[in-house]
Structure formats: C-alpha cells, structure tokens
Amino acid sequence: MWSYEKRLQFPVNIKNKDPRLARIIISQYGGPDGEMGASMRYLSQKFAFKNPRVAGILNDVGTEELAHLEMVGAIVHQLTANLTPEEIKAGGFEQYYVDHTLGIWPQAAGGVPFNACEFQSKGDPITDLFENMAAEQKARTTYDNILRMIKDPDVAAPIKFLRQREIVHFQRFGEALRMVQDELDSKNFYAMNPDFDCSNCFK
C-alpha cells in the first residue's frame, strides 16, 4: 500500500504562467517516456520478479516515480493556473483547453493520450530490466529536450532534479540486472526467461 505525505519530493513554486511550456512538459506526465508510464511499468513488473531484492528495487523506484508524476502535474498546473481566455489563445493552449479546461490529463505533447502500450511487463527479469534501463535514458533525453526550451529558473530547477533521478535510476537498474545475472549460468543469460524456464539456467 502507499501512504501520502503532504509535500513534493522536490518543491515546485512557479511564479510566472507559461502555457506554451506547459504543452511541452505535459509529455512527462502522460507521454511515451513520461512518469505515468514509468511508475506503472515498475509497479506492474514487480509481481513476476522472483529475486526479492530485485523486486524491491522495482517497488522503490516505482514509488519514487509516483512522486515524480505528482511533481510534473504540479509544474503543468502552476504554469497554467488561472489562465484567462486571452492568455489561453496567446499561448496556443486552446486545443488542450477545449477538452480539459485547466485540468491535468495524461497525454503526450502532441496530444496522444496515455496508453499502457507505452511500457511492457514481460514477466522476464532480464527483458524487463533492459526495458527499464532504456526507459530511464529515454526520459533523461526528454528532460534534456525540455531544458533547452526553459529560461525560467523556477521551472528549470525541478526539471533538472527529475533529469538527475533518471540517471540514478539507470545506475540502480544496471546493478539490478547484474544481481539477476550473478545468479545465472553465463551461457544462458539471453537464451531463456530465468523466472519461468528455471530448471537449467541457475548456477
């Protein structure tokens, strides 16, 4: 289960509205490499992982991703809070506004809705951990792309924090992959699913 704390993992206090920037940043809420996909990916994958320490890494990283999802939602919300109809038009926000007003909804920057097909839960720890490492790098690239569009330090600070966490999570998943492989016969690393075809893949 989860327990809410009334705080963000890293504070978000944005003074200046910027609907144009919000349209880009919403991709990290519900886009292809966003925090909704990240949290659902790890928190779904964990059930099939048999090594308890590796399953625990998925659980802890997935939990942190929920906190990141809340941070991205807070950034988009504060960039668009109390927009007037004139500001909505001037900021190119009318296509989002017509369906969601100023509510937060998981979509990519291009308007594509969040879809569970943006992540996998394959029931194979090696397959899933490789996906997770790639996912962390894709999210890091997206945050780099976002940072090039930002001048406001109030927005850049939490985005830089989120970018750094992608790098740390990549490192931890790399270590998790090693923990899984350390239990295996090296001849079989990539030939079978160690949590399904168990008979002859462990040392």
Place this chain on the structure above:
Amino acid sequence: MINKSELMDIINKSSFAMDDARLFLDTHPYDNEARNYFNKMEQIRKQALTTYEANFGPICAYSPDMSNVRDWNKGPWPWQNGGCK
C-alpha cells in the same frame, strides 16, 4: 522562533537523502557507510517532522500523533503555488 518553510526544507532534504540512500542500499545492502548515512538522515528527518507536525499540522497520513487530523485536509496542498513552502 520556529520557521515553517525552513522546517519543510529540512524535511524535504533529509527525506530525499533517505530516498537516494534507500535505492543505493537496495543494490549495496552491506555498505556500512551508506547505512550510517541513511540512519543519520532519518534522525534529522524525524526531529524536523515532529516539530513541524506539532506546530503546523500533519504531513504524514499515519503520523504517530494525529491529534490535529482536522488540519489534514486544510490547504494549501503541495502542488498548489506556494504550497511547497
């Protein structure tokens, strides 16, 4: 004088130190330096959290002292502008 935003800053920083150290300990469970660091941050967080909650209302849904539970639903929420301070 207890400063609300300074306390929140200590809680956020010590909690994040624990978040990061927890992930490190997940893959390095026998690293004593990391474990000591985690415990030190936990002490700092506990002290700041107790002071904050006694004076400014609950942060954690399962705090040991929920005598001020009526303040749980009082704004601002952390995602609202100024709610992180």
